[in-house]
Amino acid sequence: MVAKVRSFNRTVTQRVGALDDAYLSRGRPLGQARLLWEISDGPSELRRLRSRLDLDSGYLSRLVAGLQKEGLVAVETDPDDARVRTARLTPAGRAERAELDRLSDELAETMIQPLNVSQRERLVAAMAEVEQLLVASMVDVRVTDPRHPDAQLCMSSYYADLATRFDGGFDPTVTRPAEDDAITLLVARLHEEPVGCGALKVIPSEHCADVKRMWVSPTVRGLGLGRRLLTELETHARGLGVRTLRLETNHTLVEAIGLYRAAGFVEVEAFNDEPYAHHWFAKTLD
Amino acid sequence: MVAKVRSFNRTVTQRVGALDDAYLSRGRPLGQARLLWEISDGPSELRRLRSRLDLDSGYLSRLVAGLQKEGLVAVETDPDDARVRTARLTPAGRAERAELDRLSDELAETMIQPLNVSQRERLVAAMAEVEQLLVASMVDVRVTDPRHPDAQLCMSSYYADLATRFDGGFDPTVTRPAEDDAITLLVARLHEEPVGCGALKVIPSEHCADVKRMWVSPTVRGLGLGRRLLTELETHARGLGVRTLRLETNHTLVEAIGLYRAAGFVEVEAFNDEPYAHHWFAKTLD
DNA sequence: TCCATCCTCTGACTTTAGTCAGAGAAAAGT
DNA sequence: ACTTTTCTCTGACTAAAGTCAGAGGATGGA
Structure with missing residues (x-):
């Protein structure tokens, strides 16, 4: 049982993990890419981002500054608590997000494209099962x-x-x-x-x-x-x-x-x- | 269909990918860790490692030197072709490999441990299915x-x-x-x-x-x-x-x-x- | 009011990761 | 015998990733 899980881990990180990063960073450093992805799920307080991505506060500050300089995110001070800063996407950031979505779809596409119809169905079903159970095991x-x-x-x-x-x-x-x-x-x-x-x-x-x-x-x-x-x-x-x-x-x-x-x-x-x-x-x- | 694949990718890279690296590097830089893992599958010519892991020759040279300094691998010149160098594990390297195996098992264990028996069986079966189909799609x-x-x-x-x-x-x-x-x-x-x-x-x-x-x-x-x-x-x-x-x-x-x-x-x-x-x-x- | 705490930022690092050019030795081709 | 190719290594880089200490403003609680 453990051997099978290990074998799965190996194959899947190889196939999914490696490609995912290369594909979705769009020439950006990975840290920035991950951060952008996280911000684009909605306006986010920097402190939340920091704890979610487990980043050093100085490091995060610089990453955000980088995205800001690219014009992808805007940062503003929280009206209720002037210590807290909130980042959200600019229109250019939203366009970039759409592009990332497109690439992500494309990547998923390349994973099922070589398979025939019945294999695709089996793959998607099995993926759903694995995902559900992995989430269960993360609780x-x-x-x-x-x-x-x-x-x-x-x-x-x-x-x-x-x-x-x-x-x-x-x-x-x-x-x-x-x-x-x-x-x-x-x-x-x-x-x-x-x-x-x-x-x-x-x-x-x-x-x-x-x-x-x-x-x-x-x-x-x-x-x-x-x-x-x-x-x-x-x-x-x-x-x-x-x-x-x-x-x-x-x-x-x-x-x-x-x-x-x-x-x-x-x-x-x-x-x-x-x-x-x-x-x-x-x-x-x- | 694509959405489900994407969702799977996200969950799985999060759960498996991230942990895997952190867990299996044992304080070593990731490049070295990956290399060690590869070498421990048997004595390997450096040129093969280079093409398999897609590394720059200078970079590889330094990574190997690092592992050598740690006493984990030994490098020797191929008797048939003096240009080629071959790396293999020292006894200390084999011990380290055993430890990595143990950690890898432990990681797999933590993935199934929170699940009950029937969930475990479902997970392992679904993993096998996903793995098989992903391999098929890699061809x-x-x-x-x-x-x-x-x-x-x-x-x-x-x-x-x-x-x-x-x-x-x-x-x-x-x-x-x-x-x-x-x-x-x-x-x-x-x-x-x-x-x-x-x-x-x-x-x-x-x-x-x-x-x-x-x-x-x-x-x-x-x-x-x-x-x-x-x-x-x-x-x-x-x-x-x-x-x-x-x-x-x-x-x-x-x-x-x-x-x-x-x-x-x-x-x-x-x-x-x-x-x-x-x-x-x-x-x-x- | 004052003090501890929270949140963000800047400066000054270190370590990894990765690239590029070229040297030197061995082997293969001609 | 020569040239070319192959393989590895060293030196000299750059960029990314990450750490640490501390400054400075804001807030909350005593």
Whole structure:
């Protein structure tokens, strides 16, 4: 298995990686080219670019100056915070971007051109599969303090999500409170952006834990992240000596209910009075 | 379709490309790392390395000197040709190579580790598919002079192949001669190494052409190269005003016969006295 | 208000990457 | 025997990539 992955890595970096750079830099130094590509995805604060591309601030400053001198980007001071500078494309920059798009299409074209129709279809399908699974494997799940900004962001997205799904909306003040200091929270991130979470509230006296706040961002649905979060919560729970996992859920969350059943949870009598819950599940760990 | 390929390129270069380099260079400059990797596939003449990695001779010289100073490779003069120098790994170099292998495995591991079993299987299968098709698309087919060394190499491989397959072997002097100056030869190359060929001998008076010397190297079987060569020969023939394509073949070449039938050839009466032939096929082009 | 922090920029580097011209030795062609 | 070609190396470059220290303005918090 590992050997096959390695072989793939070799072939693909050779074919895609090498060409891509040479082709898409258009005589520009690679650093500048990458930066241009990044800026053209929309106006960007320099500090964001710096962290995304992991560049030294001095270096970035010079790269931007280069693009500015070519007339491709304009830089202006943020009106809200005069320390922050924002770069965006000039009309000439947008024209260049269009050209880059064209070249990128051309490159993709050369990859499928030698193949016949059925091979092309197979290639594109397999590429989609690889890409999806690679993205899934790029998601990083780790324990995070509930007060961390990323955790807060997850919570507000979670509540917003519930509000659109529940019949009659959702009011966080009505739901049973979960004290932040008594839970273990896992946050899933893709490119350092939070895309999902799940929490465990352990009740040591009963060797029991409640699964709470299971949320997966719509942008990463279908990657098996919900399943992964649940599995990791379970592993955590075992490590803490938990023998029973419990959770409650709303009847509108059909995928979640499917996930719980598939993961071995069985429906039980209501074990609390959570106002938004319609179903209660439990799973015995062995 | 193109959009999907582009999306794949982006994700994959990000995930595989970037990491690969950082991970496998071990503090060494990338040029040196690549070179080391190449040398460790076996003792290599510097001139081969130069053409394979497309490096300037002065540059290569310095890169090798660097690896030599680190004690990883030894360089010696070729006994047969004192101009040529050959590099190979020292024991320390082999140890380093082993370490690189380990890291490479580790990297592959991190790619599949976050996935569950079924996802892993899907990923590996899709990777194999992508890789195979990308290799297929890297094969370059073009008209080549039959006297070109690559063409000669194809011919000798072709004859050697026939000798192992035909009942009672194959003797090139017995077969019907095909004058080199009257044919159009297509040679398929992968990484500039010849891996297949196919020729067309046009008989203008009869608006007819014979397909000859169809050969695909065992190293690239299953990539649809035979089909591609046949299709390109057909396109060529059309361009030359040919209305009928003919070919003869030996009954031991079962895949070839299958290919001809699938490509629309139908079996006909013997139209020549080729001693090694058992089947004669023809196809009308419209 | 003052101080620590944040954000960007400039100057002064170092290291890689890569190019070009030519020297010197060996081999191949004539 | 000669010339040409092949192969490697050295010297002398340039450009890109990246690092480090610190200056200077803006902001946020105590």
